[in-house]
Amino acid sequence: xxxxxxxxxxxxxxxxxxxxxxxxxxxxxxxxxVDGWDSLAHINIIVAMEKDFGVRFALGELEDxxxxxxxxxxxxxxxxx
Amino acid sequence: xxxxxxxDLSEGLAHSFTALxxxxxxxxxxxxxxxxxxxxxxxxxxQALGHPGRVAHGLLVAGFFSTLVGLxxxxxxxxxxxxxxxxHRPVYPGDTLTVSGEVSHVxxxxxxxxxxAKITNQRGETVCKATLKVGLNA
Numbered sequence: 001x002x003x004x005x006x007x008x009x010x011x012x013x014x015x016x017x018x019x020x021x022x023x024x025x026x027x028x029x030x031x032x033x034v035d036g037w038d039s040l041a042h043i044n045i046i047v048a049m050e051k052d053f054g055v056r057f058a059l060g061e062l063e064d065x066x067x068x069x070x071x072x073x074x075x076x077x078x079x080x081x
Numbered sequence: 082x083x084x085x086x087x088x089d090l091s092e093g094l095a096h097s098f099t100a101l102x103x104x105x106x107x108x109x110x111x112x113x114x115x116x117x118x119x120x121x122x123x124x125x126x127x128q129a130l131g132h133p134g135r136v137a138h139g140l141l142v143a144g145f146f147s148t149l150v151g152l153x154x155x156x157x158x159x160x161x162x163x164x165x166x167x168x169h170r171p172v173y174p175g176d177t178l179t180v181s182g183e184v185s186h187v188x189x190x191x192x193x194x195x196x197x198a199k200i201t202n203q204r205g206e207t208v209c210k211a212t213l214k215v216g217l218n219a
Contacts, residue, residue: 040162044214046191057190 001079006053006072013048017041027069053079083156087217090187090194096153097181100145102137104174110141137172142209145180146198150215154182154196158219162193166211170202177203182213192217 011025018036031037037045049071050056055078065071083096111117119126120136127135143166150159172178179201186195193216200209 043162043191043193043216047186047188047193047195047214050188050190051186056188059190062190 001076003072003076006075007068009052010049010068010071010075013045013052017044017048025068027067027072029068030066049075055079082152083154084158085155086158086219087187087189087192087194090155090184090217092184092187094154095181095183096149097179098148098153100148100178100180102141102172102174102176102178106141107135107137107174110138110144114138114140132171132173134173137174137176139166139168139209142168142172142178142200143211145178145200146182146211146213149180149182149198150196150213154184155194155215155217158217160216160218161213162216163214164211165213166209168209170206170208172202172208176208178208185212 007025007027011023014025014034014037015021015023018034018041020035023034031042046057046062053075055075057074057078061074065074107121111121116138120130121138122135124134143164146164146166147161150161180198182196182198184194185197188194193214196213196215198211198213199207202208
């Protein structure tokens with residue numbers, strides 16, 4: 001999987017969880033800048049990512065996530081990409 | 082009341098219970114919610130639409146998912162995050178419902194489990210299905 005493919009899939013997940021059909025994200029996108037990305041939405045986003053990418057995150061892996069770019073890099077590490 | 086923690090939960094773990102829907106429940110839900118639509122309060126109105134009598138509110142029926150999560154699966158340490166329910170058949174006062182749920186996904190990092198839940202009537206017919214998202218406080 002390429003970074004572009006992962007970003008596209010994460011964007012799709014965010015659009016679905018947040019119900020924002022026109023949301024466009026980049027590596028620099030952060031939760032506070034996206035309408036509705038609160039703590040509950042973040043939980044649902046994490047679970048959706050686990051299902052979509054077929055991975056399981058450890059609690060410690062999520063603490064340092066600051067933006068979508070960090071999420072992309074984490075998925076790359078977990079999937080061996 | 083069960084007291085499953087996140088560590089206790091795994092895919093496939095299931096629980097169920099039965100509940101009788103009474104006239105008093107339907108009256109009480111109408112009073113509590115303010116939904117006094119005649120479908121729920123007027124037998125003649127409901128019968129004119131082809132029902133044998135008044136129909137229990139859909140969210141009264143789905144309210145039993147709260148019982149499932151809060152008492153049985155996972156029980157004490159539950160925090161309900163979300164309910165995505167579909168109502169397949171009407172429920173009437175006097176119906177006996179079986180409410181069941183099975184853990185379909187466990188996320189340790191998110192401290193959330195997903196439960197596939199179903200409610201059937203005394204004839205074994207599915208009246209409601211739902212996907213439940215439940216957080217764990219322990």
